[in-house]
Each structure stands twice: as C-alpha cells, then as structure tokens.
Amino acid sequence: MVGITAFGAYLPRMRLQKQVIADANAWFDPGLKGLAKGEKAICNWDEDTITMAVEAYQDCLGNKPGQAPAALLLASTTLPFSDRQNSVVVAEALNLETSDLRTMDITCSQRAATSGLLSALDIAAAGKEAVLVASEHRKAKCASREEMLYGDGAAAIAVGSDNVVAELVASQSQPVDFIDHYRGEGEDFDYGWEERWVRDEGYMKIVPNAVNALLSKAGVSAGDIAHFILPTDQGRVPPMVAKKLGIKGEAVADNLLQSVGITGAAHAMLLLAHRLEQAQSGDLVLVAGFGQGCDVLLFKVTDAISQQALGKGVSGHLSNGRPETNYNKYQSFNNLLVKELGKRSEVNKQGYLSAMYRARGLTNSFLGGKCTACGTVQIPKHKYCVNPECGAYDTQVDHPMAGIQGEVATWTADTLTFDYNPPAYFGMVTFEGGGRIMMDMSEVDADTFDTGSKVAMHFRLKQIDDQAGFRKYFWKAIQI
Amino acid sequence: MASGIKDKVVILGAGCSKFGERWDCEPADLMAEAFEECIADAGIEKSQIEAAWQSTGIDAFSVGPGAMPLSMGLRLPDIPVTKLENYCASGTEAFRAATYAVASGACDIALAVGFEKLKDTGYGGLPQRSRGVSNDLYYPNLSAPGMFAQLAAGYRGKYGTSKEDLKRAMAHVSVKSHANGVKNPKAHLQRAITMEQALNAPLIAEPIGLFDCCGVSDGAACAIVTTPEIARSLGKEQLIAVKALQLCASNGQEGGYEGWDGSYVHTTRVAAKRAYEEAGITKPREQVSMTEVHDCFSVTEMVTMEDLYLSEDGGAVKDVLDGVFDADGKIPCQIDGGLKCFGHPIGATGLRMLYEMYLQLSGKAGERQLPNPTIGLTHNLGGFPHQNISSVAIIGEYGI
Secondary structure: OOEEEEEEEEOOOEEEEHHHHHHHHOOOOHHHHHHOOOEEEEOOOOOOHHHHHHHHHHHHHOOOOOOOOOEEEEEOOOOOOOOOOHHHHHHHHOOOOOOOOEEEEEOOOOOHHHHHHHHHHHHHHOOOOEEEEEEEOOOOOOOOHHHHHEOOEEEEEEEEOOOOOEEEEEEEEEEOOOOOEEOOOOOOOOEEOOHHHHHHHHHHHHHHHHHHHHHHHHOOOHHHEEEEEOOOOOOOHHHHHHHHHOOOHHHEOOOOOOOOOEOHHHHHHHHHHHHHHHOOOOOEEEEEEEOOEEEEEEEEEOHHHHHOOOOOHHHHHHOOOEEEOOHHHHHHHOOOOOOOOOHHHOOOOOOOHHHHHHOHHHHOOOEEEEEOOOOOEEOOOOOEOOOOOOOOEOOEEEEEOOOOOEEEEEEEEEOOOOOOOOOEEEEEEEEOOOOEEEEEEEOOOOOOOOOOOEEEEEEEEEEEEOOOOEEEEEEEEEEO | OOOOOOOOOEEEEEEEOOOEOOOOOOHHHHHHHHHHHHHHHHOOOHHHOOEEEEEOOOHHHOOOOOOHHHHHHOOOOOOOEEEEOEOEOHHHHHHHHHHHHHHHOOOOOEEEEEEEOOOOOOOOOOOOOOOOOOHHHOOOOOOHHHHHHHHHHHHHHHHOOOHHHHHHHHHHHHHHHHHHHOOOOOOOOOOOOOHHHHHHOOEEEOOEEHHHEOOOOEEEEEEEEEOHHHHHHOOOOOOEEEEEEEEEEOOOHHHHOOOOOOOOOHHHHHHHHHHHHHHOOOOHHHHOOEEEOOOOEHHHHHHHHHHOOOOOOOOHHHHHHOOOOOOOOOOOEOOOOHHHHHOOOHHHHHHHHHHHHHHHHHOOOHHHOOOOOOEEEEEEEEEEOOEEEEEEEEEEEOOO
16 A cells, blocks of 8 residues: 655744735735735745755654655745755755655646655655655735735655555646746746636646546546645635536635645645545545646545644644734845845855855754763764863764754844844753754744743754855754 | 963053044054054164064954054064954953063063954944854854843843843943043043933843943054063163963853853953962952953953952842942942943954053053052953953062
C-alpha cells in the first residue's frame, strides 16, 4: 500500500484584516469591499517560501535531526532563488541525512504541488519515503483583486508504504495550455483574464474532464467522495464543479479564503492537510490541482488516521493567528512601497559565499559543538572547548540544536539598529543541556516577553539584499 | 611574578582637543589641536619624541588604515609610529604601548595619540559596520545601546531589581555626568539635565533611553610619557606616574559557557583585580580618589562600579542613588563629564580619560578640580558585555 503517511502545515501568525485593504483602496476601487471578509495569513518580513517550508515539514514530521527520507520535493511558484536549489536549503535547515537524498524544486504552475505529490508517490511506489513540501508567498499589486485573495502558507505531505493514513487509489493528469493567469520571467505580479471565462472554460470543463477520467478508471462513484479539494480563488467554483460531477455538497472543502487566503501552489496541500485532520477511516479524498491542465489524486483514508501524531496542523495554525490591521506594514514587508529605511539600512550586505559555505553547519542547520572530552555544548562549534576546566583541542562533534528549547538570559528591544520590523529584539539565549548564544528574536509578544521566557529556534531570514537579489538565513528565538 | 609598571613611567604632558561635532575639522586638525597642548605642557621639542602610537577605532569612517594619519598629521620626525585598534579600548592601548616602550628602555620619550572622526556618517549614533565576514552571518542585528542594554536585563534577572529602580539609578548616572560636563569647556555637551528628562527621554534600546547614551563626537587626546628621571631632568617637579596598566580580553566564556549571568562585565573584574595588585591597592573604595570609567551607557557605568569593586555586588543602584560617585561624593566618577558629555570618538576616549586624571592629579582641572586627589583610575571598555576588551589604568602621584 502506498500513500500519505504524515501531513502538516504552517501559517504565518500575522493575519491581515481584509477590511483594511478595502478601506485604504475604497477611493480607487469601491468594489473591493465585496471581497473584504475575514483575514489572510501574511509573512512577517523574515519569512519566505523557504522558511515556511521548513516549518511545515517540522509540523509534519517533527524537528528531530537526522531524518532520512529518500526525497524532499519543494513545490512553489515563489521560490526565493531561480538558480540555487531552494529545497537544498530546506533540507539543510531540517538537518536531514543528505548522504542519499534526492532534492527537487517543482514550480511554474498552480498545480506544482499536485504534480510534485504524484512524483513523491512514484518514489513511494519504489519502496522509499518521500516528502513534498509546498510553500507560497505571492505578491499582489496594491488595490488588486489578488491582494484581497492571496495568502501565505505552506504544507507538507509525507508519503511511503508504512503506516499509510491515506492510500493512493488512482491519479490522473491532463495538461492543457489554458492561461487563466501567468507571471512572466522577471515579473513580480500575476496577469489574469476575466473570471467568468476562467470559470466557464477552465474550471468547469478541464477539472470535470480529468476527474471523470479518474473516477471511471478507479471505478469509484462521484457520490462516494467524502472530501473534494479544489483550490481556487473563485469561491463559488468548487461547489459548481462538485455539482456538475455529482459530488455531494458537504464533501466540498472549505477554501480557507476568509481565514488564510489562497496560498497558490501550496493551497491544494494545505486543504488536503486540513481535510485529513477531519477525515475518518474509509473516507475517499479527491484532490484536484488546476493550472495549465489538471492533476487529480484519489486517496482512501485508512484506520491509521486515528494514530496520526498531529503537530499544530492547519487547525492549530488557524487558531494561532494575530490580527494585523496595519496595511502599510504588509506593503512594506512585501516590498510594495518605496520606503525610507534610513541610512543604517545601507550596510554592506554582500553574500560572501565561501564564508557562507564554511558556516552553513551553523547558519543552515544550527549545529553547535559537543566536546567529546567533557561533554560541554557550545555554539558556534570551535576548535577549543569553551569550558575553562577542559579547553581540549579538536574534540567537538556536531551537535544539532535547532530542536532544543532555550531560555532568555538577557535581551533588549532596539530601536536604533535597522530592522524591517522595529524594535529589533535580540539577546542571550541559554539552552537546555548547555550552550548559549547571542541571537536575534522574532514574533515577540512585548506584553509577556522577558528574561526567563522560554524560546524555540526557528529558521528565518536574516538579511535581504534587494540589489543583489540575495538573502541570508539564520535561526531566531521565538517565544514558546 | 613580574615587578609591574608602578612608578616606572610618568606622564610628561597631556593634551585634549575640544570634543564635539567638529564639522570643520579633519582628523589631522583634531590631533594637532591636542598635540600642541600636550607638547607645550611637556616642555619638549617634537624632535625629542622617539616613538609614537596612534589609536583609532573605525578606520573606514575616518582616516583609513595604518599609522600614517598620525606620522603625517603631526609631521613626526621619521620615528617608528604604529596604529593600535582594540575596539573602544583603543585609546588606552596606545598609552600602554608608549608606556611599555619607555619602561623597557627602548626609548626615552614616547607619544600616544588617539583620535576619531565619527561625524562624517550622515546619521546619529556610531557607524553601522561589519563585525567580520563570518560573524555577520550570525551575530544579532545589533546596535551598541542594544548590546549594553543586555546588562540591564541581566542585572534585573540576577538581583530582582525593579525596572523603575534600575532606570532611576541609570538616570542619576547621566544627570550627574551632565552636571559635571557643564564645568568642562572641552566637553561636547555642556548642559545640565534633570531626572525627569532622563527618565522620560525616548527609548533607544529598552531600557536605555536617549539620555542613557553617551554622545557621538569628533575629538583627539594624547599623552607624552617618559621616565621619572628624565622628567626631573626636564625640570618637572610634580610627577604623575603610571601605577598600573591592565587589560583583559574575553576568551568567549561569558558568551559561550555557563556562569556569566549578564549582570556584570567579567573582563573588567579580572583587569581591576590585576591593576589593584600592580598598584598595591588593597582597599579600592578607600584608596581610589576618583574614576573615569567607560560610561558608553549609563547602565555600563553603574555595573562598572561593582566590577571595579567600588560597590558591593548588587549595591551599585543604592550607591549611585546615594551620590557616592557624584562630584561631591566619596569617589567622584566622570568628573570631566565622561563619555556622556564628551561623546566617544573611539580612539581618543581612553586617552581623554587619562588626560582628566592627569589634570586632576596635577591640580590643573580648574573649576571642576577635586580636593587633593592622589589616585585616579580609568576604565576603557571595548566590545559588548558578553565579549569585550577591558582595560584599567591607575595613575597617581609618583612615589606614593
């Protein structure tokens, strides 16, 4: 049996209230208020497709170092790098065993994740374990429909043949060069066509064709589908397609349009993870990915679903949001404004690649060192043991610390240094089991944060060099 | 055990430029201003100087690397000149080098000059700069006040001091220094402030507010040192001698190992102990007449009182608020106004502190002269509370 063995998700904590977008732009387009219901998940300045992917994987499979899937696939249309394999960064941040790991970025379509999941399942069919992570952080023009509809988020789906919670029954892929929207090379924003045409000629024809082919092949009746997942920013489309196919209305998955927004290529996996959180053994789950054609995957939920060890999941992340009402902050974080950042932002941001390569155990994987002579933990790793009673030379072995809880020993909130989201919080974090480091903090809740606060490590953006198109990552302490 | 530096070297002369926003001055103008005062005070010719050391902290924003800024700036007579940089403790390093050169017998008369031109950055505060290619990859997104604010969090965590009490003690530190700075024509800031102003100033890095920060300015200071014998032969009657010069550099233990709790500066404690031993001081609170410490931020000065063993551990808040370190207190601190009022042209600061101690011990401090000081201590700190360079110098009347 081959299928899904685990699932997880990540949503940024910031939830922009859509009303503030509509209010700010009402002078220009009063019609936006029709879309102004609810909120959408938005990345903090130090989150992107890669950092969300790391979080989603950890939500799916935990934060234990040395995990050894055969493949890590990353699906997204908003990968930070066009030529630097983004999934490798994710793999190193996760401290995966890389001696035999296939990594791959899958992109350029809203069905990148369903296509990626099909590839992952092929790997599973060969007797191996694979993980697909889908993550998306799309930009949208000010006062656009997309700005009201798009959200940021990620989901991870692990596949294999042991402890399968949802068995793959059948799949179908039908490519069609139907351009509902596109984003050309070098462009920040999508360019779309009339919704009615996209609905009538696209969703209502292309999806039923693929689904019917699959159902016929699998010998399954549409009426038996318990969960129908069709990610789209047109809220009325999934029930219309379901009705046309003969799928029950209650099977249609909530598109999370008013709580998350449409997370692009990640959305099919996000909705899949969400539905699996609620699924019962025996349920049939139909996932459609639409974009230049259609991928359809049919799963049957197994008894093992009741033993699925859940992380926060979609539900946990949905209830973990922080309402944000500052539209300017959202625009600033997404580089949609020409903003005065001050002269302190004009530092040299050069990516010294050789130094970065040497440091990647620390910067990518948050590896410290553990002295084999005295057991002292230190970060960064060093040639000499930091314990003054020991001081041994060359005795340290890699010590993964990304999953170790810390405590704030000293801290400040700095308004002088440049930060995209001032004040900049940083301080000394001491770790359970030893080790300490002066480091940045993020997502601080100023009302509860203080010396003694417990923190966990999270992979985040450290510095963005817009001129060079480069970004650096490191770990930050976030209050638990 | 080495015999130490005590009474082997004396200060022949000292000089200090006006500190401030010296928009019209090149670094060479500042060092010349300090040097002219210094050499006149020393009563020698430039040609008698046999070696010189230059301290500058942030080359990229001022004069560039190397020692030519000094050798060319003062048109020194084809002598060995070396640049020293050791973070914000650079000024004391130049003095240490000159003093050791004389003590070793390598030369009879040596010069130490520290200067910095910080006001060419286009913004307030210290220049934003790299900490090194690899360090920049993981060091926090820091500013100097942000790093020293860590002391406040650590201090509160250790002693349970309330935010309000700590902030009041910090405010008192700054109010006291501003009151002293009013009497110093060379200070950048010569304006008194009130407790209310200090307490209510905008936050820079929690809990450090605007008036908890020292100024940023341009300036230069220098000293000429020689042996007591040569000083006497040059007609000097009152000799101000070096009693101790100690330096301690972090090995990473504070920031990388257990033990350090963020409430103090480890290296200052080590350097202070060694300095007291070198100077033969056994009861610092009784024997030290006055101090010039590295008050880059008010909280730094406060914990430094404990690190120099002038206050009991956990006792600095009370001592500060009781006025122990005020101009009329038991051990006046920053009688010249400190970094608070002079600002902190990095390479100059350590020498500026020594200049004031020299003036006070020579009875030449004018309106702010303290009654009969005999021992002055300077403390010059570079880096951050968890990893730094700390130097302690003690000077006093020769032979005591």
